[in-house]
Amino acid sequence: MADAASQVLLGSGLTVLSQPLMYVKVLVQVGYEPLPPTLGRNIFGRQVYQLPGLFSYAKHIVKVDGRVGLFKGLAPRLCSSAIGTVVHSKVLQPGASKKEPVSSLEQVLKETSREMVARSAATLITHPFHVITLRCMVQFIGRETKYSGTLSAFATIYREEGILGFFAGLIPRLLGDILSLWLCNMLAYLINTYALENGVSTMTEMKSYSQAVTGFFASMLTYPFVLVSNLMAVNNCGLAGGLLPYAPTYSSWLDCWSQLHREGNMSRGNSLFFRKVPAGKRYVWEERRFR
Helix, strand or coil, rough: CHHHHHHHHHHHHHHHHHHHHHHHHHHHCCCCCCCCCCCCCCCCCCCEEEEECCHHHHHHHHHHHHHHHHHCHHHHHHHHHHHHHHHHHHHHHHHHHHCCCCCCCCHHHHHHHHHHHHHHHHHHHHHHHHHHHHHHHHHHHHHHCCCHHHHHHHHHHHHHHHHHHHCCCCHHHHHHHHHHHHHHHHHHHHHHHHHHHCCCHHHHHHHHHHHHHHHHHHHHHCHHHHHHHHHCCCCCCCCHHHHHCCCCCCCCCCHHHHHHHHHHHCCCCCCCCCCCCCCCCEECCCCCCCC
């Protein structure tokens, strides 16, 4: 119990610290660019037109809404973090005392499968809070106040979209999480078994290797799932950021994926530093976006 409580506290602290970064990332993912490109230098020292990075974007938000504005959507995100941590630990708990040395592929598959079930359960239960978080953030674009509180947001979504509204964007999010987990754990197993002198002796040690590569591979290979999930969560929900000119009404997440791929936007929002101007597109000041 104490361990779960400490995990919740730690997770809540990290959630608060990362909130401004996620806020900026979500607005960029939607395609909102409130500041025009400026002439700067890339990492090689060449002069190029660049889009505002994380800090410039955050300063703009502070200028409009004050420092508190950087934490829009924090309440439902904290709920999601706390509930997700508890659900994850509860699902894993029945097999916690049966940990065995990871000495075979069979054991790796078994442990990864258990982790997949735990993560999927946590994602499924907390996704409504995730949807509310994203919509609270996207309100910045149209200066709306439709989702002003967590409880009232639940009522609004249920009234306008029914139960399915709480799970908008769930499928690509689940697929991305599962793909990232299996990719990283299997790669860690291969590295620890064939590339290192001493193989992995415990599941804890394997997880440390897995975590070392999760960030890189999740951002490079599964980022499109994250992008599509977030866009579907806010699409056609009555907010300016989920409607034209920022996005058409997608018929499904596959339709969203297809259109983003066709437009060359599959990595939009992946990097918040040294952001290049999209090739072949021009900045439209009135719409605060590229087209």
